[in-house]
Amino acid sequence: MQDFSVHNEAKSRAIIHLDMDCFYAAIEVRDRPSLRGKPVGVGGARDRRGVLTTCNYEARKFGVRSAMPTFMALQRCPDLIVLPTRFDVYRREAAVIREMLHRFTSLVEPLSLDEAYLDVSEHPGAPAPLAQVIRGMIFRKTKLTSSAGIGPNKLIAKIASEMNKPNGQLEVTPEQVPEFMEKLPVRKIWGIGEKTERKLEELGVKTCGELQRFSRPELVDLFGKFGIELYDLCRGIDQRPVEPDRPRKSLSTEETFTIDLTTLEQCEEKLEELFQEMMADLAQKEATRSVTKIFVKLKFNDFTRTTAERAGLTPNLPDFRGLLAEAFARTGKPVRLIGVGVRFAEDSPADAQMPLL
Amino acid sequence: MKFSVTKEKLLEGLQQVQNVVSTRTTLPILSNVLLQANGNEVHLTTTDLDVGVRGSFEAQVEKEGATTLPARRLFTIVRELPSSEIQVDVDGKNAASIRSGQSFFKILGLPEEEFPPLPKFENAKVVTIRQKDLRDGLRKTSYAISTDETRYVLNGVLFSFKENKLTLVATDGRRLAMVDLELEFPRSHEADIIVPTKAVTELQRLLTDDGELKVSVGSGQIAFDLNKTLLVSKLIEGNYPNYRQVIPGETKERVTLERETFLNSLRRVSLLASDKSNSIKLSFSKNNIEISANTPEVGEAKESLPVVYKGREFSIAFNPEFLMAPLRNLTEDEVFLDLIDEMSPGVLKIQTPFLYVLMPMRISS
Numbered sequence: 001m002q003d004f005s006v007h008n009e010a011k012s013r014a015i016i017h018l019d020m021d022c023f024y025a026a027i028e029v030r031d032r033p034s035l036r037g038k039p040v041g042v043g044g045a046r047d048r049r050g051v052l053t054t055c056n057y058e059a060r061k062f063g064v065r066s067a068m069p070t071f072m073a074l075q076r077c078p079d080l081i082v083l084p085t086r087f088d089v090y091r092r093e094a095a096v097i098r099e100m101l102h103r104f105t106s107l108v109e110p111l112s113l114d115e116a117y118l119d120v121s122e123h124p125g126a127p128a129p130l131a132q133v134i135r136g137m138i139f140r141k142t143k144l145t146s147s148a149g150i151g152p153n154k155l156i157a158k159i160a161s162e163m164n165k166p167n168g169q170l171e172v173t174p175e176q177v178p179e180f181m182e183k184l185p186v187r188k189i190w191g192i193g194e195k196t197e198r199k200l201e202e203l204g205v206k207t208c209g210e211l212q213r214f215s216r217p218e219l220v221d222l223f224g225k226f227g228i229e230l231y232d233l234c235r236g237i238d239q240r241p242v243e244p245d246r247p248r249k250s251l252s253t254e255e256t257f258t259i260d261l262t263t264l265e266q267c268e269e270k271l272e273e274l275f276q277e278m279m280a281d282l283a284q285k286e287a288t289r290s291v292t293k294i295f296v297k298l299k300f301n302d303f304t305r306t307t308a309e310r311a312g313l314t315p316n317l318p319d320f321r322g323l324l325a326e327a328f329a330r331t332g333k334p335v336r337l338i339g340v341g342v343r344f345a346e347d348s349p350a351d352a353q354m355p356l357l
Numbered sequence: 358m359k360f361s362v363t364k365e366k367l368l369e370g371l372q373q374v375q376n377v378v379s380t381r382t383t384l385p386i387l388s389n390v391l392l393q394a395n396g397n398e399v400h401l402t403t404t405d406l407d408v409g410v411r412g413s414f415e416a417q418v419e420k421e422g423a424t425t426l427p428a429r430r431l432f433t434i435v436r437e438l439p440s441s442e443i444q445v446d447v448d449g450k451n452a453a454s455i456r457s458g459q460s461f462f463k464i465l466g467l468p469e470e471e472f473p474p475l476p477k478f479e480n481a482k483v484v485t486i487r488q489k490d491l492r493d494g495l496r497k498t499s500y501a502i503s504t505d506e507t508r509y510v511l512n513g514v515l516f517s518f519k520e521n522k523l524t525l526v527a528t529d530g531r532r533l534a535m536v537d538l539e540l541e542f543p544r545s546h547e548a549d550i551i552v553p554t555k556a557v558t559e560l561q562r563l564l565t566d567d568g569e570l571k572v573s574v575g576s577g578q579i580a581f582d583l584n585k586t587l588l589v590s591k592l593i594e595g596n597y598p599n600y601r602q603v604i605p606g607e608t609k610e611r612v613t614l615e616r617e618t619f620l621n622s623l624r625r626v627s628l629l630a631s632d633k634s635n636s637i638k639l640s641f642s643k644n645n646i647e648i649s650a651n652t653p654e655v656g657e658a659k660e661s662l663p664v665v666y667k668g669r670e671f672s673i674a675f676n677p678e679f680l681m682a683p684l685r686n687l688t689e690d691e692v693f694l695d696l697i698d699e700m701s702p703g704v705l706k707i708q709t710p711f712l713y714v715l716m717p718m719r720i721s722s
Contacts, residue, residue, distance in 0.1 A: 084384050088407060091506050091509070092509060092594075095506070095507060095508075095509045098507060110507070284504055285504050290635070352718060352719050353531050353676055353716065353718050354531075354700070354716045354717060354718065354719060355530055355531060355716060356528070356530055356531050356532060356533060356603050356702060356714060356715075356716040357528065357530055357533070357598050357599075357600065357602070357603045
């Protein structure tokens with residue numbers, strides 16, 4: 001039973017993080033029943049340096065992971081069936097699911113095609129049964145399973161959704177948050193990558209509970225600006241609102257090459273193609289947005305990467321060339337991938353385009 | 358398979374179908390064009406599984422047969438060939454030998470059987486349209502198609518066949534373009550279907566100003582038969598929003614504008630539209646419109662346009678891109694702009710059945 005006064009006093013929110021289970025792979029298996037029970041991955045082919053976008057749980061048993069190069073995945077699981085991506089199909093499916101989510105709340109923030117946050121604070125009834133209903137509806141309509149995390153904020157909801165995957169859910173109530181965070185590995189917090197994790201390990205910190213021993217100034221000393229947030233995050237505090245339809249922050253086009261590029265001239269040739277493609281994309285998708293920065297990203301044959309970017313420029317080829325030369329000169333290593341892109345100014349809400357329908 | 362053809366005919370044939378081939382497909386066969394030689398013709402087919410095109414060119418066929426070859430590669434080779442006479446000879450292993458003048462190319466293809474067949478249209482509803490009418494109608498509407506993938510039903514043009522009219526509608530939720538075409542068809546052929554952007558783009562490339570085309574609507578798919586070429590496409594599933602409800606029923610003020618003069622003024626003034634708000638202001642006073650834009654810390658632009666106007670004085674702001682798009686795609690000398698007030702949609706019209714509804718922008722100051 002829900003205690004109204006407690007609920008009201010804490011002004012707690014109810015956030016659901018909904019995550020489709022190996023979305024792309026699940027769609028492929030659903031559409032080709034003969035694949036059921038077999039290890040399936042979706043992504044690029046082995047001979048073209050493809051990378052797996054997703055794989056199903058049968059494949060994960062062999063140690064195959066998403067974002068793993070296809071050749072590596074096939075070494076671990078020789079029977080792995082690698083299928084090409086069909087993004088048009090995934091997008092269509094995602095749109096169907098998104099439409100269903102909007103029936104429960106207008107506060108839906110899609111993170112990608114296969115996950116979204118829902119703010120269901122205003123929805124009557126408890127959030128966990130609601131998540132169950134939503135997942136059931138998605139399954140009936142699409143025959144795809146999903147997992148959900150339910151918590152008082154985005155951080156908790158997102159972490160919780162991973163806990164009972166696949167086809168499961170976990171609710172962490174506000175009262176359970178301290179206990180939940182105590183034993184949670186620091187790695188689970190967004191913003192903590194390998195580097196930060198290593199740094200923390202050197203300090204003898206593995207769990208969020210251990211991280212809580214540090215004061216805010218100490219964390220700022222150690223991690224700079226991120227320390228301010230980290231102090232709250234390791235306590236399970238996260239005030240970020242669920243923002244529906246977040247506008248795109250950047251737009252880019254990139255290509256991984258079959259053969260590494262070793263000279264700046266080779267890179268420049270590719271840069272021009274990518275530039276044209278990106279400009280076409282920009283004109284089609286974000287013609288009305290204003291560009292604040294342009295950037296060139298390089299990934300080298302040892303998988304290290306570097307990004308050269310400059311503010312205050314409108315996108316044009318000579319400036320991209322300059323950035324490419326700058327990024328290339330940083331290492332001189334053979335180039336595996338080039339990306340070119342732009343970052344956008346945040347739209348001011350004041351002079352807004354009104355919707356027609 | 359073996360045939361001889363002129364460079365011009367082969368290039369033209371390939372140009373008609375090659376756009377459908379996606380550059381980064383993961384299914385190798387979809388990068389290929391299907392070639393089928395019989396009689397004195399070679400048929401070309403490409404598809405990305407959503408949209409497919411089939412065309413043909415005349416050739417001297419010495420040996421009939423079929424194969425598939427990488428479309429882009431074939432096109433770039435043919436474009437560069439030195440002589441106007443080309444011989445293509447494909448062996449049993451789908452390796453094509455291409456000879457022209459002193460040049461010789463061998464490119465490897467894939468078997469015909471791997472190529473996904475274009476869908477069949479049995480029991481389809483067929484309607485005949487003049488190519489010029491459809492070309493004109495799509496030109497007047499297609500720029501308003503939404504590119505927002507989360508609103509997938511708007512990622513195409515609505516073809517609404519009703520009461521001996523074909524209504525074409527495109528919208529991105531902020532503006533809407535609509536055209537009516539007079540057409541005769543039986544009651545049983547009435548239907549609302551959404552043709553996806555890629556098919557619309559391809560169709561616009563293929564349509565000419567002469568002759569007719571046959572449109573066949575099957576379940577979930579459509580075919581456009583332009584005599585020499587055939588375009589087939591999947592339809593977007595879903596219900597198009599009720600667009601009629603956004604068309605204002607009343608008009609308070611109407612101004613008649615010279616299309617090009619208006620467009621040129623907008624283009625000039627929009628140079629100083631702030632990147633941030635990206636709005637342009639139209640201020641109406643007696644027999645005058647002042648078009649203005651400004652960007653803080655950069656500058657401002659103003660231009661006066663004499664018009665016949667006797668209504669009340671008021672200002673309304675629009676996204677300049679959205680206001681210029683229809684003006685660029687219309688050909689009429691004169692357009693009418695109907696307005697109600699600064700918060701209601703404006704409507705652009707011409708003498709023939711066309712309208713463009715555009716929601717204004719809120720001005721902060």
